Amino acid sequence: DYKAISTPKRTKEILQKYGFSFKKSLGQNFLIDVNILENIVKHAGVTEEAGAIEIGPGIGALTEQLARHGDRVLAFEIDQRLLPILDDTLSPYDNVSIIHKDILEADVHSLIKEHFAEGQSIKVVANLPYYITTPILMKLLMEKLPVEDITVMIQKEVADRMAAGPNTKSYGSLSIAVQYYTEAKVVMNVPKTSFMPQPNVDSSVLRLTLRNEPPVQVEDEDFFFDLIRSCFAQRRKTIMNNLSRHFKGQIEKEDLRQALENAGIEPKRRGESLSIQEYAELDQAIRAYL
Numbered sequence: 480d481y482k483a484i485s486t487p488k489r490t491k492e493i494l495q496k497y498g499f500s501f502k503k504s505l506g507q508n509f510l511i512d513v514n515i516l517e518n519i520v521k522h523a524g525v526t527e528e529a530g531a532i533e534i535g536p537g538i539g540a541l542t543e544q545l546a547r548h549g550d551r552v553l554a555f556e557i558d559q560r561l562l563p564i565l566d567d568t569l570s571p572y573d574n575v576s577i578i579h580k581d582i583l584e585a586d587v588h589s590l591i592k593e594h595f596a597e598g599q600s601i602k603v604v605a606n607l608p609y610y611i612t613t614p615i616l617m618k619l620l621m622e623k624l625p626v627e628d629i630t631v632m633i634q635k636e637v638a639d640r641m642a643a644g645p646n647t648k649s650y651g652s653l654s655i656a657v658q659y660y661t662e663a664k665v666v667m668n669v670p671k672t673s674f675m676p677q678p679n680v681d682s683s684v685l686r687l688t689l690r691n692e693p694p695v696q697v698e699d700e701d702f703f704f705d706l707i708r709s710c711f712a713q714r715r716k717t718i719m720n721n722l723s724r725h726f727k728g729q730i731e732k733e734d735l736r737q738a739l740e741n742a743g744i745e746p747k748r749r750g751e752s753l754s755i756q757e758y759a760e761l762d763q764a765i766r767a768y769l
């Protein structure tokens with residue numbers, strides 16, 4: 480009969496049986512609350528036909544729920560010590576493949592081709608290792624994987640930044656980078672007591688729904704994101720101030736002022752008040768002076 484992996488008792492038993500000790504450096508905080516896991520799977524929209532990609536299965540707490548509710552599961556785990564454990568805990572499920580790889584190094588495109596049916600709906604679902612949340616998410620987004628959405632447990636502060644809109648404390652270049660590729664929403668907050676061991680930070684589940692097309696058209700994405708980062712370089716300073724610094728020796732101050740006017744943006748405003756559409760206008764106006 481089914482006995483969930485993700486209870487404090489069962490988790491302790493498994494860890495003890497294998498003499499497993501947590502590696503802080505790998506961000507190992509395992510979920511021990513079945514209700515939270517069921518909620519994550521629900522928010523992620525994992526249904527019978529959907530395939531799932533998981534990053535960091537640990538001892539299989541979330542993997543098990545994905546295997547029960549979805550179709551196939553492809554999970555990437557970097558820690559070799561977890562492989563025999565996963566072999567054991569996930570033995571009731573024949574729809575799980577564990578890949579022993581650093582997700583940042585993995586060729587996810589080829590593995591998707593290998594493991595899922597052409598055109599199958601695929602969801603990324605994970606309780607991410609917090610030390611590399613942003614690199615992992617940016618990799619998944621920039622590689623333009625054929626996935627519909629990404630539902631991840633991450634540090635609350637980072638989730639808030641990724642989902643933030645203009646004129647809020649959390650809004651910054653990360654918000655815009657993430658929202659260029661996705662619609663971002665914090666769907667739940669999760670208490671520290673749901674993890675073993677308990678993390679030092681608060682956690683939230685962030686849902687990213689991938690866009691078919693970016694919300695703005697820009698000529699050069701690298702230039703666009705550099706420009707945005709420069710406008711947040713000194714948060715307390717005006718946009719004019721940050722831009723003059725960024726384009727020093729490249730574009731005259733007067734030309735920058737003109738570019739701002741052409742884009743319909745007051746030079747006294749701060750970077751945190753501009754929407755992604757305004758940044759796109761600014762990008763176009765500034766490129767005219769390059």
Ligand code: SAM
Pocket residue numbers: 505506507508509510511534535536537538539540541542555556557558561580581582583605606607608609611
């Ligand atoms: N999914 C499990 C759970 O919810 O209980 C474990 C989540 S734990 C926060 C993060 C997991 O990611 C750990 O199992 C860790 O070993 C693994 N991990 C850390 N860095 C990784 C990387 N670069 N690539 C793949 N897995 C990684």
